[in-house]
Amino acid sequence: MTLSTEAAPDAALLRVEALEVVYGGAVRALVGADLTVREGEVVALVGANGAGKTTLLRALSNLLPAMRGQVSAGRVTYAGLDVARTRTDVLVRSGLVGVLEGRHCFGGLSVEENLIAGGLGRGSSRADLRTDLDRVYALFPRLAAKRGNPAGLLSGGEQQMAAIGRALMGRPRLLILDEPSMGLAPKVVEDIYRILVGLNRDQGLTLLVAEQNVRLALRHAHRAVVLENGRSVLSGRAAELRERDDVKASYLGAAQAPRTAELSPA
Known part of the structure; x- marks a missing residue:
């Protein structure tokens, strides 16, 4: 089952602006990540292993301090809350799960x-x-x-x-999933995505899904953001990104056509 690529034009529920993250005061994992998730959307966060997807998701839930990480620049806001100044348990009770x-x-x-x-x-x-x-x-x-x-x-x-x-038991307003397909059989993955898509369609649950399986993510999302080396390099409607030659060549395993332009900024 595939979502329509049209999502309600509601105000941003989650906004990430020029986010930079370091671990241990020295290792820079994000160097300029931008992301917007609107109410009722399914947004895919895609990129190769090591691109910074998990670090970004940790920042969204204010889990970085537990990993000796910290936000060194930029800002994350969820439902009007400054995430870096809000305890994780408060975020959960506010619907970010x-x-x-x-x-x-x-x-x-x-x-x-x-x-x-x-x-x-x-x-x-x-x-x-x-x-x-x-x-x-x-x-x-x-x-x-x-x-x-x-x-x-x-x-x-x-x-x-x-x-x-367990996450759904928290009645999330925004459900964030990190690599939900990893290590699972294709039939199980399809079942899980069918359920998630149904919750978005029937109940308006907002989803942010980080996936290394770019083909899978772009098939089910309204919009997508591509991370490379800790930076947002491309964003747009998932259906349009699936048709780009550069995205096909880099992430979908297709032969690359002659390029006329670099990736547009996110």
Whole structure:
């Protein structure tokens, strides 16, 4: 299933402006990243391994200090909040919820306990937890069948479903996903993207998805931003980027036609 490339022209929910990030005071990971996500959009953040995608997502959730990273220039705002000055738990309760690369389930807890943890992070009531559990199980029937099993014994695809389900328990306004397709079978990836696309289409959930699989990301997004060496080098409608010769040559494995211009700035 593929999204329409038309998104509602709402004001920016998330804005990243000229962001620079360093680790350990010396290693520069971002050198000028720009990104805008509007309410109701699906935006893909794409680029090769090491381009800076994960660092950018960490900055959006104010997780850099835990990794000895810091914003050295630029600004990130979410729903009017200055992210660098807002605690991560406050961001979560404000609707900015992330699914980290590698799934990161609590292996010793059951599937249902993992999901409940996501609701508790939001401060959900007992009634809200039950409502949201039913909703997640309806989206992911495989989790319902294994609700009492330790999450550490699930397959990779099921762990990814559990991680996404835990995030959905927080009732996100903006759901951020870091490489959700990594290491998963194509059928599982299609199932996960079908569910995410459905949540965007039917419930207006805003999505920012970082993907190394550029073909997959551009097929499902309204817009995309390309990162290279820590810098935003290209942005635009996903459908238009799919047709660019330079994007095809660099990211989609197509033979490159003669170039008449460099990548336009993001």
